[in-house]
Amino acid sequence: MISPSNVGVDIGRTLKPHEYIGMVRRDEVLDAYLRERAAEAGATVINGLFLKMDKPEARSGGRYKIYYNHYEKGSVNGEKREMEVDAVIGADGANSRVAKSIGAGDYDYAIAFQERVKIPDSKMEYYKDLAEMYVGDDVSPDFYGWVFPKCDHVAVGTGTVTHKSEIKQFQAATRLRARDKIEGGKIIRVEAHPIPEHPRPRRVLDRVALVGDAAGYVTKCSGEGIYFAAKSGRMCAEAIVEGSENGTRMINEADLRTYLKKFDQTYWPTYKVLDILQKVFYRSNPAREAFVQMCADEYVQKMTFDSYLYKRVVPGNPLDDLKLAVNTIGSLVRANALKNEMSKVAL
Structure with missing residues (x-):
């Protein structure tokens, strides 16, 4: 972590030998690996671009009709095709067309x-x-x-x-x-x-659900999205398997909402804490200097990485938490004093 004045702090000192943050190459390696693994598990992989869908009549239990462009390997010209499906999981990124089709709303x-x-x-x-x-x-x-x-x-x-x-x-x-x-x-x-910057106002409608960037699952402060994309996709799929009783009954919106409830209960605290950190420490250069200074503290590092690596807000030691609170307040007071001094100099 490198401050505005180029003060560098090593923030990995508390990591255990088996702990690390992985850096992935999405387009070149990871995405292809996931597609291949899905195919090996029985999924039908289609190289296509989703265009739109027709919804079944309300409460009819009918199927969704998906319209898409299909691309043969090496082809740049898509062939228009359609298919019928029981449910749709929109995992089509920040500019999700599936989200638009259910009126999911916008986000910053x-x-x-x-x-x-x-x-x-x-x-x-x-x-x-x-x-x-x-x-x-x-x-x-x-x-x-x-x-x-x-x-x-x-x-x-x-x-x-x-x-x-x-x-x-x-x-x-x-x-x-x-x-x-x-x-x-x-x-x-x-x-x-x-x-x-935040989840969409609507993430489930009837038998359509959004996951990953399509749902808005990116954390503030760190900007991480890949873990939550994969995790929400898994949770949503598990909700469909469970709700359909392994394919013996048609799912409904209530089944998909169990995925939302589980995801929000598990990860909402993480999103909230990172949102607060960004609002407090990313607002000025003096505040950022204070943030980097705090990151030099081993207790801060341990709490940060325990929460970051395992995606849980980890409860700390009460005495150390009190010390951290005092140090945080002190850092912010110094940051504000420095900001005021800089303003006087500018005037």
Whole structure:
């Protein structure tokens, strides 16, 4: 974690030997692996683009008709096709067409921009077991910049909700902050995508459910979504299996709502805590300096990683929690004092 003044703090000191944060290559490796595993388990994999669907008449128990473009391997021209299904799980990303088809409502979103950079092997060795997060108004007014290792290259990027039109300026600042460590690198790929900021107002309707980015399951502060996408997909599928009694009865909306209830009960505290952290510590450079300073504390690191790795808000030791609260207040007071001094100097 690197502060606005480039003070770096190693925040992995409390990790146990078997604990780590995995960095994945979605398009090149992970997504294909998941599709192949689904096919091996009996799923029919279709290379298609969802267009729209016709809903069955209310309470009729009829089937949904799905319209999609089908793409043969290597083809760029899709063939219009349709199929009938009993239920639909919309896992089609932040710009979900399934969500639009059920009037799921909108959400605020961040724009994430990153460049895949192939750097010299000598510099790649530095990132072998290391990811960097940069905070500061220069790299993002409300998020963070990053350098994440991707096996044989790094991803350098940033994101913002409030200043989307300035994303390339923030990206340039992130590259500048990391320049010594990525010097000599060659950009091999440029990517940009939206990141939901909160769940959609509606995530289930009749026999249609949303999961992952389509539902808005991305955490504040960290911007993580892949775990919650996979977990919500599994929970939703399990609710369908259980509600249909292994395919012997037609499910209904109540069956799908058991998935929502379970997901919200399990993960709502995590989302809430990270939302508070972002609002408190990402609001100014002095607050970010205070945040990085706090991250140097081993108790903070232990609580953070125990909660982050296992996706639960972990209860702490009451005495240590009291000390942490005092230190947090002290850090914020110093941050506000520094902010006021900076304002006086600017005047």
